[in-house]
């Protein structure tokens with residue numbers, strides 16, 4: 177595979193880099209208003225949320241802190257394994273902190289559901305969730321997601337942090353892969 181032509185593997189672009197950045201700028205205005213005096217701790221879920229964490233927190237103008245967790249719910253394929261494991265825990269004690277979980281995508285909601293119950297047991301002052309993309313199946317899950325970038329159809333997408341077998345995270349746009357890539 178030639179890394180300089182990764183965009184050729186997309187059949188359909190759902191959101192361009194420009195559309196993603198414009199939406200993040202809008203969301204940052206809202207988040208700045210909510211968190212302006214709260215020194216929010218943004219928790220990114222590795223690896224996918226690296227891009228959205230970097231861009232969202234730089235669109236914000238209030239003080240924020242960043243920490244990371246790694247949680248694995250997928251193997252290298254396109255289906256949820258249903259297995260959720262903590263691969264890396266936080267460096268920060270979140271007791272009495274205002275916490276904003278930052279996700280790239282919510283699909284089945286399995287990852288988020290596990291993460292939220294785990295974080296709530298640490299007694300933060302508040303806990304909200306922001307995701308760049310959300311799929312329809314997330315509605316089957318009772319975890320409330322307050323900040324959603326875009327609701328997208330139930331298709332496997334790559335780009336902007338979202339991978340297929342570890343690749344395509346560095347694509348700036350988000351789209352669906354051509355069948356020849358994974359068949």
Ligand SMILES: O=P(O)(O)OC[C@H]1O[C@H](OP(=O)(O)OP(=O)(O)O)[C@H](O)[C@@H]1O
Pocket residue numbers: 221222223224225247248249250256279280281282283284285286287288338339
């Ligand atoms: O709502 P769900 O069905 O649980 O899926 C969402 C999760 O899947 C992806 O992570 P993944 O496990 O692929 O790891 P990655 O971020 O390293 O790509 C994504 O970043 C979410 O964390």
Ligand SMILES: Nc1nc2[nH]cnc2c(=O)[nH]1
Pocket residue numbers: 250281282283284331332333334338339340
């Ligand atoms: N890359 C990628 N990871 C996911 N995890 C859950 N849904 C998706 C998706 O559509 N694409």
